[in-house]
Amino acid sequence: MIDVTAIDDISGDARARSNVVRLAAAQALTGANSAVIFATGSIVGATLAPDVSFATVPISMYVLGLAAGTLPTGAISRAYGRRAAFIIGTGCGVLTGLIGSFAILHGVFWLFCCATFLGGLYGAVAQSYRFAAADGASAAYRPKAVSWVMAGGVFAGVLGPQLVQWTMDVWPPYLFAFSFVAQAVVALVAMVILSGVDAPKPAPSDLHGGRPLFVIARQPRFIAAALCGVIAYPMMNLVMTSAPLAMKMCGLTVSDSNFAIQWHIVAMYGPSFFTGSLIARYGAPAIVALGLALEAAAATIGLSGITAMHFWATLMMLGVGWNFGFIGASALVLETHLPQERNKVQAFNDFLVFGMMAIGSFSSGQLLANYGWSAVTLVVYPPVLLGFVVLAFVSFAGRRRARLQAVPEFPDPAI
Secondary structure, eight states: OOOHHHHHHHHHHHHHHHHHHHHHHHHHHHHHHHHHHHHHHHHHHHHHSSSGGGTTHHHHHHHHHHHHHHHHHHHHHHHHOHHHHHHHHHHHHHHHHHHHHHHHHHTOHHHHHHHHHHHHHHHHHHTTHHHHHHTTOOTTTHHHHHHHHHHTHHHHHHHHHHHHHHHTTSSTTSTTHHHHHHHHHHHHHHHHHHTTOOOOOOOHHHHSOSOOHHHHHTSHHHHHHHHHHHHHHHHHHHHHHHHHHHHHHTTOOHHHHHHHHHHHHHHHHTTHHHHHHHHHHHOHHHHHHHHHHHHHHHHHHHHTOOSHHHHHHHHHHHHHHHHHHHHHHHHHHHTSSOGGGHHHHHHHHHHHHHHHHHHHHHHHHHHHHHHOHHHHHHTTHHHHHHHHHHHHHHHHHHHHHHHHHHSOSSOOTTO
16 A cells, blocks of 8 residues: 555655755845844944944844744744745845945934844744745654755855955945945845745645644743753854954954854854754754753853954854754754644744843843953853753653653553
């Protein structure tokens, strides 16, 4: 007899592989846009803001946009299909570049913050690329699909900072003004690529199926996945947001800062070529734990010195830690829901992650301005420790459940 499930898995994996190519390309282009914001946001903020303590507000507005856009992205994807959400997101990316450039040319701080907020909305949609890659794929292929799409960010690490380097002085004395025009063009190219993604509108039966979100969110595995994502991404963002301005305060150049961000992003996405295979072999919890340990190691390097080499090593180690921690946590999320529950569960997970990122990002400028770079890096340790505790608890509970299921309900008294 023909195994219908196996045929469905093969068909779904073929469609997923086709989508992965486009989504990975879009990930590269979208990542380049966010790289422009992270490389320039705090420096432009320090120039336009009324006080240096507000310098990181533009990047914080980007993160706020990430948080604000996650639930609407899930709702639009659920009602109209993921492709509609992708097109809206890239439209926000185009507006980010145009408004950002206008704000720099006219010295309007609040308008620049609005531009970066729109960039955050674009980023929120881009976060769903990794989940879209897994739609319809077999359980074995899902971690690899997520990982390969995230690998597209490697090219963002090259393209984004180089885009800044090539364009930052095109319109003197308006540093970075043309960089945002280039960003708008890159977002437009991403829109064209994403228009070809095979992501049909959900079937009517999927719009109202599945368990209530509260029931899903109470699962220990979902709690662990969401919490580890909340730790891995916001801690990385807290350090990365402050790094360019901290480097400037330490007397380092913009070129040093661009180099640091460039290799940080490469380190964030480079391991994605094999992260999925590592998850398949060792399990998502082990890879998440490794990622959290690397983030703690990055904080330790950051505490040990303030030379360019220290900043570069900190951000590179931080990037690798983020990759393992965040992709591992995303793979855990995929294990907690049914297909018809995916949009609401994935959107809720991202809302938790980026909501916490927004809080941390707004705090980073105050931490840096009032307490210095060391305080920013010290904040990483307590959340990482909490992540280890939660992972250990869920792992212990899983092993205990497996042992109980292996014991017969009525043991043979002769044994």
